[in-house]
Amino acid sequence: MSSAENLLQNKQLTDGLKQQRLDQLLARADIWQAANEHRRQRSGITTGYAGLDALLAGGGWPRGATTELLVDQAGIGELGLLLPALAELTRREQMVVLVNPPHIPYAPALASAGVQLEKLLILHPQGPRDSLWAMEQSLQSGCCGALLSWQERQPPADKDLRRLQVAAREGDCLHFHFRPQSCAASPSPASLRLQLASDGDQLALQLLKQLGGRTGQRLHLARAADLTRRDRPLH
Amino acid sequence: MLWLCIQFPRLPLQALTRAQRGGPEDVPRAVVEQQLVVDANRAARARGVHSGLTIATACALCAEIELLPRDTEREARLLQELAQWGYSFTPVVSPRAAGALHTGDGDYACLYLELGGCLKANGGLEPLLQQLRSELRQMHISAFMGLGHSPSAAHMLGQLEEHRQWLAGAKAPPSPQQWRQWISFAPGKLLDCDHKTIAKLYACGIKRVSQLLAIPLSEVGSRFGRDFVDYLARLNGTRHDPVPSYQPPPEFHSELFFPSPLDNSEQLLFPAGRLVRELCQQLQRRQLYSQQLRWKLDFGQQGCKVVSVEISRPLLDAQRLIALTKLQLERIVLEQPVQALELTCDRLQSLGQETVDDDLFGEASRVQRSHQLLDRLRARLGHQALSGVSLKESHLPEQAWQSADSLVLQSRQRGHRVQPVNAARPSWLLPRPDRIQCRQQRLFYRGELRLLQGPERIDGYWWQHRRHARDYYIARGEEGGLYWVYQDLTSEDWYLHGIYA
Structure with missing residues (x-):
């Protein structure tokens, strides 16, 4: 083989290597390419609401990332928003972990929403250190489909949120973090932030932040008709 | 038959000092019993201290012993x-304890293993x-x-x-002739009998076993007794x-003793x-x-502390077991120094076909990982922090669910499945119903409540002393939250019982 040929081959090899590295870099979830928008993989887990899926960049809840839900008031359908996705995950034999839920998750309601109760794990760790540890372990383990956590009294430090986000990416787990709306102004590493409020019979969503997608949209989701129907009770 | 006899000459010392990491050989140590060095x-031996000396002599030879x-x-x-x-190598094992007081050379504790069959x-x-030797070396037991x-x-x-x-x-294994040769060549003092008999043998001029075997057995019997003939x-x-x-008991028990007590829980890890x-082997x-x-954890005079590590699935991997133990030990604050560490496993169960956790492929490994996760969480957070939920058959809302203690991770369709009630139920249930203010026929809970639907009457246990008669309504709060409220029919009070989150 002549040296010129050899050189040419080497050049091709290094070019191939460079291209490969570039592809690896571009395949990262946190790099958004406007030009390739239409070729993007719709890798999200469907939310069960077509309108919401259309707004989200991945066509559903972002996988392996933290989703922040900013809610001030209980009872506006914040858990109902997640239930279709959770039911789907438990049907796929993945665990769903609830860390520090504010009340008892009521089994009949969850079962009728399609959640497999055998796959539901509820954790009540003592103290913020243990709960952060438990959350990180569960997110990393790779056997959890989703983890729901509720913010305790003191807001977690920024570096803790970042660690949880990284852990969720490692374990390819959906992480839903419920926080009060007062945190909306503070920056957060979450890849999706949604503000939830009630508007009449509907749940009003606002996208505050979305990695690789547009933000600022508002969406109204109607609540289940059998809840909001008025039948003039006797009382 | 091929018998192996393993003798443990340093057992009295090693039973006490085996727990320590390599180093402390340079501190002269001796084990004593009844004023004698055993x-x-x-x-210590380098300084001239050997078994049989009195304590006074030993101290004179080596002051810092x-x-x-x-x-x-x-x-x-x-x-x-x-x-x-030894039982893990061959099914025929027989331990023999050392003599009560160390008197001569042939009196060490020993272990007989029948090797012919294995x-x-x-x-x-x-x-x-080679394996026997290397494992003994690992256990820090000289033999x-x-x-x-025979x-x-x-022996x-x-x-x-x-x-x-x-x-x-x-x-x-050698031929029978070779054995006979060795035995007849052996000096008489190696015979496993008391000092008196050996002294008698030497007095008769018998120095080697060959000389003894040359004498007719009846002669030997009349001189040294029936037992000696039997032994020959x-x-x-x-x-x-x-x-x-x-016969090994179906349990594992092992203990390490620390001559200088440990006061830090990290030191326990080694x-x-x-x-x-040892357990895993x-x-x-x-x-x-x-x-x-x-x-x-044995604190000597101050009592002891027991820590248990639960394992959900059969696990033979030492690294993972150590990691689980570490999680538990890290939580402990040692108030007193630990003098001995003991590991006990009772109720060892035989490993079934389906149970070994080392599968290479997809599904099984996910289940396996979730078991590992549960073990880790349980080890650090404690049992009470983990729970699951399951359905229960009952009319009363607060009894229609129960906390599942152990999580069933592989959903198996077994027997009768409880169906959830076919009505809109809230996804949060309050642990105990919250009282709602009622003024002039209006309900107040963080603002005024308006009833949307109802009533759904649930009347249970009317045949018992405590009757539960309630009318349930779905109500909306001022800020848009939907609540599940009820009026107690006996007291006519209003309560909040659930939240449609």
Whole structure:
């Protein structure tokens, strides 16, 4: 083989290597390419609401990332928003972990929403250190489909949120973090932030932040008709 | 029959000091019993301290010697552990304890193993002996071995230097002639009998066993008694040589003693790791598994503390068991220094076909990972922090669910499945109903409540003293939240019971 040929081959090899590295870099979830928008993989887990899926960049809840839900008031359908996705995950034999839920998750309601109760794990760790540890372990383990956590009294430090986000990416787990709306102004590493409020019979969503997608949209989701129907009770 | 006799000359010392990491050989130590030195370590022996000396002489030879009282109970336990270890190689094992007081050379604790039946399974004599030696070295137990056609012969030949040299490079069991040659060559003092008999033998001018065997047995019998003739026959192989057979209990127990107590829970990790490795070897050989490791931290006079590690699935991987133990030990604050660490596993269960957790492929590994996660969470957070939920058949809302203690991760359709009630139920239930203010026919809970639907009457236990009669409504708060409220029919009070989150 002549040296010129050899050189040419080497050049091709290094070019191939460079291209490969570039592809690896571009395949990262946190790099958004406007030009390739239409070729993007719709890798999200469907939310069960077509309108919401259309707004989200991945066509559903972002996988392996933290989703922040900013809610001030209980009872506006914040858990109902997640239930279709959770039911789907438990049907796929993945665990769903609830860390520090504010009340008892009521089994009949969850079962009728399609959640497999055998796959539901509820954790009540003592103290913020243990709960952060438990959350990180569960997110990393790779056997959890989703983890729901509720913010305790003191807001977690920024570096803790970042660690949880990284852990969720490692374990390819959906992480839903419920926080009060007062945190909306503070920056957060979450890849999706949604503000939830009630508007009449509907749940009003606002996208505050979305990695690789547009933000600022508002969406109204109607609540289940059998809840909001008025039948003039006797009382 | 091929018998191996492993003798443990340093057992009294090693039972006490085995727990320590390599170094402390340079501190002279001796084990004493009844004012006599029973055993001494290398540093002490270099200074001239050997067994049989009185304490006063030993102290005179070496002033800074550390004296440890002999603990025969601990020795016996260690011998049992060794028997259990031996049982993992061959099913015919017999331990023999040391004599009460150390009197002569032939009185060490020893272990008889029948190797004839297990040579093939262990890859022949040479690899088997090598493995035995290397595992003893790992356990920090010094030993010497003898091979014979009967237990008595193996015991005697173990003390014969020529035989030991041969055994170090032995490839195959020797021929009967060779054994006879060794036995007849052996000096008379190696015979396993009391001092008086040996003195008598020497008085008769009998220095080697060959000389003894040349005398007709009836003559020997009239001089040294029937038992001695019996022993010679057993040594020769002309008579059966029975030894008590050992049956291992279905449990594991091992203990490490620290001559200088540990006061930091991190220091416990090293000895704990050694115990777990011993356990895993045992379990693997006997094809058993344990669902619980029970650690006992012994504080000496100040009592003890028991820590248990639960394992959800059969696990034979020492690293993972150590990691689980570490999580538990890290939580402990030691108030007193620890003098001994003990690992106990009762109720060892046999390993079924389906249960081993080492699958290479997809689904099984996910289940396996979730079991590992649960074990880790349980180890650090404690049992009470983990729970699941399940359905229960009941009319009363607060009894229609129950907290599931152990999580069923593989959903199996078994028997009757409870169906949830076919009505809109809230996803949060309050642990206890919250009282709602009622003023002038209007309800107030963080603002005024308006009733949307209802009533759904739930009336249970009317046949009992405590009747539960309630009318349930769905109500909306001022800020848009939907609540599940009820009016108690007996007291006419209003309560909040659930939230439609």
